Amino acid sequence: MKQRSRKVDGRSESFPYQVAGLLACPMVWLGILLAAVMAVTLTACIGGGGAPTAPSTVASLSSLQIQSGAQTFALTPSFSSGQLDYTVAVGSNISSVNLVATVADARATIKINNQSAVSGQPFGPINLVLGANPPIAILVDGPGFSQTYTVTITRAATTSLSNLAVSAGTLIQEGTNQPGFTPSILNYTVQAPFTTTTTTVTPTAADNAASVTVNGIAVTSGQPSQPIVLGVGETIITVVVTAPGVASTTYKITVTRQEGSTNANLSSLTVSPGTLTPTFAPTTLTYSASVNNVTTSVAVIATVQSSGSTLQINNQPATSGVPFTVSNLNVGSNPITITVVPQTGTPQVYVVTVNRAAPGNANLSALTITPGTMTPAFAPGTLAYTHTVQNPVTSVTVSPSASGTITINGQAVASGGSLAVALGAGGSTTPISIVVTAVPEGNQQTYTVSVTRAAAGNANLSALTITPGTMTPAFAPGTLAYTHTVQNPVTSVTVSPSASGTITINGQAVASGGSLAVALGAGGSTTPISIVVTAVPEGNQQTYTVSVTRAAAGNANLSALTITPGTMTPAFAPGTLAYTHTVQNPVTSVTVTATVDVGTSTLTINGQTVVSGASLAVPLQAAGTPTPISIVVTAVEGNNQTYTVTVNRPLPGDATLSGLTVTPGTMTPVFASATLSYSVAVANTDNSVTVTASVAVATSTLTINDQAVASGTPVVVTLGAAGTATPISIVVTAIEGNSQTYTVTVNKPL
DSSP, rough: OOOEEEEETEEEEEEEOHHHHHHHHHHHHHHHHHHHHHHHHHHHHHHHSSOOOHHHHTTTTTEEEEEETTTOOBBBSOTTOOEEEEEEOOTTTTEEEEEEESSSTTTOOOETTTTOOOOSEEEEEOOOEEEEEEOOOEEEETTTEEEEEEEEEEEOOOEEEEEEETTSOEEEEEETTOOOTTTTEEEEEEETTTTOOOEEEEEEETTTTTTEEEEEEETTTTTOOOOOOOOEEEEEEEEEOOOTSSEEEEEEEEEEEEEOOOHHHEEEEEEEESOOOOOOOOOOOEEEEEOOTTTTOOOEEEEETTOEEEEEEEEEOOOTTSSSEEEEEEEEEEEEEEEEEEESSSOEEEEEEEEOOOOOOOOOEEEESSSSSSOOOTTOOOOOEEEEEOOTTTTTEEEEEEEEEEEETEEEEOOOEEEEOOSSTTTEEEEEEEEETTTTTOOEEEEEEEEOOOOOOOEEEEEEEEEEEEEEOOOOOOOEEEEEEEETTTOOOEEEEEEEEEEEETTTEEEEOOOOEEOOOOOTTTEEEEEEEEOOOOOOEEEEEEEEEOOOOOOEEEEEEEEEESEESSSOTOOEEEEEEEOTOOOOOEEEEEESSSSEEEEEEEEEEOOOTTTTEEEOOOOTEEEEEEEEEEOOTTTTEEEEEEEEEOOOOOOEEEEEEEEEEEEEEEOTTTTOOEEEEEOOOEEEEEEEEESTTTTEEEEEETTEETOOOEEEEOOOOOEEEEEEEEEOOOTSEEEEEEEEEEEEOO
């Protein structure tokens, strides 16, 4: 049953019609024809005449197209103005279309899916889903009449893949043996090496709505599957693509994993340096090689016969055919294991024992150098020597002996042979290097001899230092007389001369560059030092004199010393160095003020630098413990003097009462030396009380209400008005300075 519309009184009314029913009922058909004739006649009368327009013409389309880009899709059935319903089939790759509807009457308007459209112009895009889409309604609204066309579009689905990849290798198409993926080819093979134990499959669906499984497990299009375990031989992998409304497509991949090699042999094995014994053979597993002592590492090159085998040297991964360094060889036996692990089967272990030789004898057994004198005398274990020759000597003959090979300054010399070595100019030193190499162990030892050729007639010092102190003028080889001053505490100086000749200091021979301690006279005296240089071989001498003056002791006295509070014994005197000082028990620190006798002297108190005349607070030890104070005065001449003061702080004394009475009245509680607080009740008529206090120790002092009182002396204390309390304070102070306060409160009633 279809719906058409007509306009009545400005509104549209739909009415059903059924062609078959009309044809089947002649009477109805006749009535419609009469009504139509009447309608035409009425229209002609109202409109002033003319031919009427059919309602289906003013509300119909003249053409209808479904397009996607340049492609136009066929309507089923073919378009006809009077045909209102159509279907269209598009491929799965068409995700949207445009609709072009053209009206037959220019007065008509179009709405597509309730949205206004322009006649003859593309409307869209209209998005499509896979399968049948909701009908598209095209409402044509003409003068006095409207009707609706519908188009139902079905978008086909596809279950093809657009791409397929396998991590294990290259896809080969069955039938064509061509590599790579083709969507229409469903069966593939892949050859995988033995070392490949798993693979992933990455399928990409051609249709976004399609779903994919790999071996029955869902996989996201374009993403790899979970790893699939590959056994040796064939593993079949199925990829199934499913989409709504169409049959699924199954792709099959047959992955063949090659069988592993059981070959665990080496094809070659070398150790460098060194030579394998016996000669390498793949089936010989045990070897030895010898290296000299200086070799601490070797390079092992092992090559496997089977490319699939792996290699370990000393349990560390190694690469076939690539040198592997084994370091830190011990003297003696060093086993090296080379393990070949086949792809399948049992590993095979080759063992090379590298024997590193112990150090050989690289000592000289004898060494002579002529002419001249070598120091010290030769000994095989002594490696460094000096050698002196006279100025006329231009070369020396070096004669070494050893069990190994010998070079002198890089030139080979036979054991027991000799080599002449030219010397530098007079006054210079020529180094000679003698290298002994142990045979066959290879370890070396180097002996050095510094040969000094004397300068002709040079009796000068090349350097002179005297420590401590100050030498004037500064040393120069041509200056022969010097003065040298030291502080008073210095009792000796160290003289260090250098010269190309022989040297004596105050007649005592000293090597060039050596030192000699020279004792000085008493403070204030001058000690002469004579340094004689003898040229070799000419024998001429030159004497350098140094007059060393040792300063007299400076004034390291204090001119004044006070310590407060307390009493210092004895009274200060600059020449008295030890004192005692007494303070009372409450004192916890004292102030020390020291003044030096000479302004250039410096001062420390208990190690702390203090300006002369300034004060320093020194904390005291606990009561009963002496506190030492050290005052050190250092004179500018360097001598010092130490004053010591021992500060004694006594333990607390007895600051108690032995008796306390208050009359009249009754004191509560009863007096006891250790009880410090009391109260006394008196009569209303009592205007004063008499307080009598006695100290327990005769040396203690006493105050009653801040008034000094002799022990046992009565003191009258005036009371306040009736109804008030009068406090009385009795303070006992021990001779050591500590005190104690007793309080008595006298209560006078109203």
